[in-house]
C-alpha cells in the first residue's frame with residue numbers, strides 16, 4: 248500500500264511543483280521583459296507614468312503603463328504576484344521531504360562520502376537550506392552589498408562553496424538537489440522577506456501621504472536582479488538528478504558553478520535584447536564553451552575514484568547502513584533474486600554495461616552485485632515488481648515467475664515489503 252501511496256504522492260506533488268514553477272518563472276520572465284521593454288509614452292503622458300508598452304495576445308490589445316513611484320490614487324484592487332513563488336517553494340519542500348528525506352538511505356546518503364544516519368543527513372539538509380538564506384541575506388545587507396556587480400560575484404562564490412560542502416556530505420543527486428533547493432529558498436525568501444514587505448511599506452506610505460524611502464525600492468530591485476540571474480541554474484539543478492553524468496561524478500559541485508555562469512550569461516543576452524533590441528551573440532558562444540566544459544568535467548577523473556568507475560565493482564564488503572537491508576541480504580530468497588537480477592538487468596545496469604552503445608548504467612542505477620541489489624531493493628520493487636517498467640519492453644524476457652520470485656524475496660527480506 249505504501250508503495251502505491253508514496254509513488255502517487257510523489258507524482259502528484261511533482262505535478263503541482265512543476266506547474267507552480269512554470270507560473271512563477273513565467274510571470275517573472277514576463278515582468279522582466281515588460282519592464283526592460285517599456286518605452287517613453289507617446290503624446291501627453293498621464294501624471295507619474297514613466298513608460299508604456301503595447302502588446303497583443305489572445306485576441307486583444309493591451310496598453311500597459313508603468314508609474315515609476317506610484318499612481319496619484321492608489322487603486323483598491325492591486326494584484327500582487329507572490330503565490331506563484333510561495334507555492335513553488337512549498338511544493339518543492341514537500342517533494343524534497345517525500346523523495347530525499349523519507350528515502351534518505353537511497354537518495355540522500357552515500358556511505359562512501361559520509362556515513363550519516365538518516366536523521367543527521369535530514370537535519371544537515373534542512374539546516375543547510377535555512378543557513379543558506381540567513382548568510383546570503385547578511386551578505387546583501389552588509390557593506391559588500393553596496394555594489395551590485397561585486398555582490399553578484401560574492402553570491403556566485405558563496406553558492407559554489409555551499410555546493411562543494413553539500414557534495415562532501417551527500418550523494419551526488421542529494422548534493423545537486425540541495426544546491427538547487429538552497430538557491431530556490433533564497434529566491435522565495437527574497438520575495439517573502441524583502442520584496443513584498445518593502446512594497447507593502449511603500450504602499451502604506453503612499454496611502455498615508457508620506458513619501459516612501461527610496462532605499463526600500465532599491466533593495467527590492469537588487470534581490471529581483473539576483474532572482475533573475477538564478478532562475479536558469481536552479482532549473483538545471485532540479486533536473487540534474489535525472490542525469491547521472493550531471494550528478495554522479497566527482498566534479499558535480501564545479502558543474503553547478505559553471506551552470507550558474509551559463510544561466511547568467513544567457514539571461515544577460517535576453518535582458519539586453521529586451522532593453523535595447525541588441526543581440527549579444529557572444530553570450531551564446533560563451534554559454535556553449537561553458538557547456539562544453541561541463542561535459543568535459545563530467546568525464547574527468549577526480550581525486551577519488553568516480554562512483555561510476557570500475558573501482559567499486561567488487562563484492563567483498565557487504566556492509567549495509569540499515570537493518571532492513573541486512574534482512575534483505577540474509578533472506579533465504581536472496582540468492583534466487585540475485586540470480587534473476589544478474590541475468591535480466593545487469594547487462595545494462597553495470598559499471599561497464601554490456602548492452603551495445605550504452606556508456607554507463609542508465610540513471611546511475613547499478614544492479615551488478617549483491618550489495619547493489621540490496622541497496623536498490625525498493626527501486627527494483629517499483630520498476631520490475633509493482634510495475635513492469637523494467638526491463639524496457641521486457642527486452643531481456645523476464646518471466647512472470649521471476650517477478651514473483653523477486654516479490655517473495657522483498658517480502659521475506661523485510662516486513663516492510665508486502666506484495
Ligand code: HEC
Pocket residue numbers: 588591592593594595596602609610612614626627630631637638639642643645
Ligand atoms: C536494455 C537495458 C536495460 C535492462 C536490461 C534493464 N534496464 Fe533499467 N533502465 C534502462 C534504461 C535505459 C533506464 C532509463 C530509463 C529512463 O530514462 O527513464 C533504466 C532505468 C532504471 C531505473 C531507474 C528508474 C528511474 O527513473 O529512477 C531502475 C530502478 C531500473 N532501470 C531497474 C531495472 C531492473 C530492476 C532491471 C531488471 C529487472 C532493469 N532495470 C533492466 C535500461 C535497462
